[in-house]
Amino acid sequence: MAQVLGRRELGRALLARQWLLERADATVEEAVTRLVGMQAQAPYAPYFGLWSRLRTFGTADLADALTERRLVRVALMRSTIHLVTTADYRSLRPWAQPALDRELNTAFKTPLTGLDRAAVAESGRALLDARHLTPKELGAALHERWPDREPHALATVVRNLVPLVQVPPRAVWGVGGTTRYATAAGWTGAEPDPAADSERIVLRYLAAFGPASVADVQTWAGRTRLRPVLERLRPHLAVFRDEHRAELFDLPDAPRPGADAPAPVRFLPEYDNLLASHADRGRVISAEARKRVMTRNGKHATILVDGQVTGAWKLDRAKASATLEIDLFRPLTAAERAEVEAEGTRLLKFAAPGASHDLRMETLADRDDPVRGDRQ
Incomplete structure (x- = not known):
């Protein structure tokens, strides 16, 4: 019978993976990689998240990584803006596509009915390859070609179907600025990798957030139908249950401190x-x-x-x-x-x-x- 892990034990395991029980000696890029990205629609949020996790961190560490294009801000899991390394953008962006598609098919279903989304995406790509645009500017430019459509909906089609980054000075500490889009390929010099490795990404999620149920993984990803991925990985994973008997998967050697492990503020x-x-x-x-x-x-x-x-x-x-x-x-x-x-x-x-x-x-x-x- 699988071992039962209580909520405090699960919490301590999560905090250990997140470097919140003890700050880590790591670079900004190492931390963002470890965390499989950081949710970042609030532009300065990752600065505080990294400060809480790293033993040595200054605002310039993240600001420089953004301006030097080592880190990028791009729509990923749950169709939300995440801060990731340029290497991770290539693998995570195609893998997150179902979440981005779902947003278009639900929140924007009515304004996009009957629209040739691929044509809008290609038009938006061409516009952004020419110059960086705000979402409002992008929507207005597309509206000239599709005058019967809402500019915001048109801009969102491009945002969700074409990998885009929010370029600095947006999210640069002490500078800031409005959101401006560039194509991720143009900004980083690299196209997304279409051969996204689901098993590898799920293993990385478990390393950062486990132990976790299938529902947990799907919540993080904003995707469904991930049980087959966990089933393929099952022979290589440790299996537990929570207090409600839900099955939890984890890396065998990942840290799982006891319920009484000290958890600092x-x-x-x-x-x-x-x-x-x-x-x-x-x-x-x-x-x-x-x-x-x-x-x-x-x-x-x-x-x-x-x-x-x-x-x-x-x-x-x-x-x-x-x-x-x-x-x-x-x-x-x-x-x-x-x-x-x-x-x-x-x-x-x-x-x-x-x-x-x-x-x-x-x-x-x-x-x-x-x-x-x-x-x-």
């Missing part, structure tokens, strides 16, 4: 893949905490205490000052509170060196409306 950015890559996310976030984290506009940045999401945070910057607002979902012990304050102070020093710092913390557990403000 960590600050995670909005949209961190830690909270988006499993069907059952109870290993790191409770159902009640998830309600507090989710907003109409997305997800709050979160705080892990003892391996569970226990609060949300927001950084407000002014010219010469920075304020870190921390909203806790439950009262903390004195030791936990001190650890949150210490880690929050380190975050302020990382994000706003040279500025005056203010840290404000309050508990929202007893409020009727636990979510206050927009955390984007």
